[in-house]
Amino acid sequence: MSTPISASVDVGxxxxxxxxxxxxxxxxxxHRSFVIGGTLSLMVLGAALLSLVWTPWxxxxxxxxxxxxxxxxxxxLGTDVLGRDIxxxxxxxxxxxxxxxxxxxxxxITFGVSxxxxxxxxxxxxxxLIMRMSDFTFAFPAVLSAIMLAAVAGPGMVTSITAIGIFxxxxxxxxxxxxxxxxxxxEFVLAARASGKGGFRITIEHVLPNVLPxxxxxxxxxxALAILAEAALSYLGLGTQPPQPSWGRMxxxxxxxxxxxxxxxxxxxxxxxxxxxxxxxxxxxxxxLLDPRxxxxx
Amino acid sequence: MSVFIxxxxxxxxxxxxxxxxxxxxxxxxxxxxxxxxxxxxDASPDAVRAxxxxxxxxxxxxxxxxxxxxxxxxxxxxxxxxxxxPVAGLIAERLTLTIPLAIMSMSMTVVLALSAGIYTxxxxxKLGDVGVMSLTQFGIALPNFWFAIxxxxxxxxxxxxxxxxxxxxxxxxxxxxxxSLLLPAxxxxxxxxxxxxxxxxxxxxxxxxxxxxxxxxxxxxSKRDVLWRHVLRNAMIPVMTIMGLQFAxxxxxxxxxxxxFYLPGLGRLIFQSIANRDLIVVRNCVMLLAGVVVIVNFVVxxxxxxxxxxxxxxxx
Numbered sequence: 171m172s173t174p175i176s177a178s179v180d181v182g183x184x185x186x187x188x189x190x191x192x193x194x195x196x197x198x199x200x201h202r203s204f205v206i207g208g209t210l211s212l213m214v215l216g217a218a219l220l221s222l223v224w225t226p227w228x229x230x231x232x233x234x235x236x237x238x239x240x241x242x243x244x245x246x247l248g249t250d251v252l253g254r255d256i257x258x259x260x261x262x263x264x265x266x267x268x269x270x271x272x273x274x275x276x277x278x279i280t281f282g283v284s285x286x287x288x289x290x291x292x293x294x295x296x297x298x299l300i301m302r303m304s305d306f307t308f309a310f311p312a313v314l315s316a317i318m319l320a321a322v323a324g325p326g327m328v329t330s331i332t333a334i335g336i337f338x339x340x341x342x343x344x345x346x347x348x349x350x351x352x353x354x355x356x357e358f359v360l361a362a363r364a365s366g367k368g369g370f371r372i373t374i375e376h377v378l379p380n381v382l383p384x385x386x387x388x389x390x391x392x393x394a395l396a397i398l399a400e401a402a403l404s405y406l407g408l409g410t411q412p413p414q415p416s417w418g419r420m421x422x423x424x425x426x427x428x429x430x431x432x433x434x435x436x437x438x439x440x441x442x443x444x445x446x447x448x449x450x451x452x453x454x455x456x457x458x459l460l461d462p463r464x465x466x467x468x
Numbered sequence: 469m470s471v472f473i474x475x476x477x478x479x480x481x482x483x484x485x486x487x488x489x490x491x492x493x494x495x496x497x498x499x500x501x502x503x504x505x506x507x508x509x510d511a512s513p514d515a516v517r518a519x520x521x522x523x524x525x526x527x528x529x530x531x532x533x534x535x536x537x538x539x540x541x542x543x544x545x546x547x548x549x550x551x552x553x554p555v556a557g558l559i560a561e562r563l564t565l566t567i568p569l570a571i572m573s574m575s576m577t578v579v580l581a582l583s584a585g586i587y588t589x590x591x592x593x594k595l596g597d598v599g600v601m602s603l604t605q606f607g608i609a610l611p612n613f614w615f616a617i618x619x620x621x622x623x624x625x626x627x628x629x630x631x632x633x634x635x636x637x638x639x640x641x642x643x644x645x646x647x648s649l650l651l652p653a654x655x656x657x658x659x660x661x662x663x664x665x666x667x668x669x670x671x672x673x674x675x676x677x678x679x680x681x682x683x684x685x686x687x688x689x690s691k692r693d694v695l696w697r698h699v700l701r702n703a704m705i706p707v708m709t710i711m712g713l714q715f716a717x718x719x720x721x722x723x724x725x726x727x728x729f730y731l732p733g734l735g736r737l738i739f740q741s742i743a744n745r746d747l748i749v750v751r752n753c754v755m756l757l758a759g760v761v762v763i764v765n766f767v768v769x770x771x772x773x774x775x776x777x778x779x780x781x782x783x784x
């Protein structure tokens with residue numbers, strides 16, 4: 171730990187604060203990936219929000235008399251084996267997916283970013299320990315963590331959220347630590363240290379705001395991965411449990427009816443693909459717009 | 469080189485020990501008495517005590533952990549709580565399906581990804597490049613189990629060329645076994661290949677801009693010769709890194725895909741064991757999968773130290 175130098179340095183002037191780049195929205199609205207990705211993501215978010223106030227039919231009410239109905243004016247995409255309206259199930263499913271995604275990515279960001287910032291600020295054995303722990307967590311993909319948790323605590327939304335959250339941590343540790351290390355090497359951080367600011371204050375005031383654009387991009391990509399993982403876990407029966415609708419669960423139910431109603435297996439999968447494609451394109455767009463240096467030949 | 473390998477080897481051992489400790493704590497210590505779980509809440513205390521002693525669960529925790537780790541080293545993984553047969557035998561039987569499936573899908577991934585990546589890089593910004601890259605963007609967004617269901621819809625329901633699930637086994641004929649694994653392997657590889665193709669394209673494009681490539685071209689080598697002789701070897705480092713990381717996804721994907729196609733592999737064994745509360749089988753299967761991921765990453769690290777000697781200098 172270096173001793174603060176008691177010289178008067180105008181740190182404020184040297185501080186580089188990230189700002190929304192000039193003409194961000196003008197450039198953003200011309201960026202194809204950003205516009206397509208943003209539109210698709212907003213559609214999924216809109217579906218989830220809409221399901222809070224309105225669905226064509228109840229997504230929980232069973233009406234066996236109306237089971238496996240083809241698309242009609244009453245049921246736009248038909249009904250499932252329990253007579254539930256597919257559109258309503260898809261809308262409520264979007265809510266489950268987004269909720270699991272937000273909480274799981276929240277867990278990943280809270281722990282991943284904190285540990286990444288700590289590793290970059292302390293260096294030495296703290297950094298070594300954090301990075302080895304993060305390497306170690308790579309050995310447990312979300313499905314494996316969920317299997318362990320489900321074997322002990324039983325399947326459910328909490329199990330899938332925890333497993334996906336843990337799975338997100340190592341990537342976010344690596345990205346945060348890599349970017350934070352680069353910021354710690356900059357002159358304005360040196361000036362802040364010279365003015366007597368401690369590691370914690372520098373991290374909060376200078377490092378975190380500067381790594382934020384990269385974290386926003388990474389969070390978008392992690393969100394897409396969380397949606398894929400949630401769908402897989404729900405499909406396997408380890409995630410969201412009935413009667414709560416989820417896209418993965420809908421696919422599982424539809425698989426037993428492939429010969430009778432093949433389209434039942436198409437809708438939920440298409441919803442997952444649209445959500446993931448939207449977030450991936452949005453992530454690509456944000457990367458180009460927020461930090462052009464990160465934009466590579468893709 | 470040997471110092472680098474030795475250091476990485478020590479990290480490998482530490483990681484494997486750490487993984488075994490976590491798995492043991494979560495799947496043996498946390499759940500409490502496995503005998504009680506197996507017999508249910510209504511079982512008499514005497515019966516539970518008898519089963520506890522029979523399963524060796526009356527021994528102290530540290531003893532059970534050391535005993536398990538020693539067993540892992542010698543291949544004695546204990547007996548299944550439910551079937552009473554050796555766990556090693558159960559796992560070995562299921563691996564005859566899971567290993568060929570993993571090999572088939574990894575080979576398909578590599579062939580698809582390298583061909584698409586090299587083709588698009590060689591035709592940078594041309595129609596083929598844009599088309600293939602758009603396809604990979606869709607490929608990345610596809611959940612592999614949904615793609616598997618779509619393949620079943622097409623090849624089993626509509627065309628009726630292949631069966632919708634199940635495994636013919638290797639006894640009848642190798643061809644029948646491969647045919648059963650064809651759709652599962654394709655569904656696993658297409659999504660993985662989409663990611664790897666993008667990485668390959670980026671890596672090849674980056675190397676194509678290097679000075680030594682210009683020199684090689686100036687010497688009179690054809691574009692094709694430069695690509696195969698110089699560019700590919702240098703582009704392999706990032707490609708191999710991603711391949712190593714993808715292996716973990718591939719194993720996770722195998723568990724899911726085995727369930728889609730009702731294949732009696734390791735993934736199905738894990739789910740049956742969870743349903744039966746056979747935690748000793750779950751513990752050993754999870755350890756095997758985590759161990760394979762860690763070992764594959766170790767092999768990749770060592771391999772790319774051979775491909776690019778600068779890496780080991782950097783890591784010392």
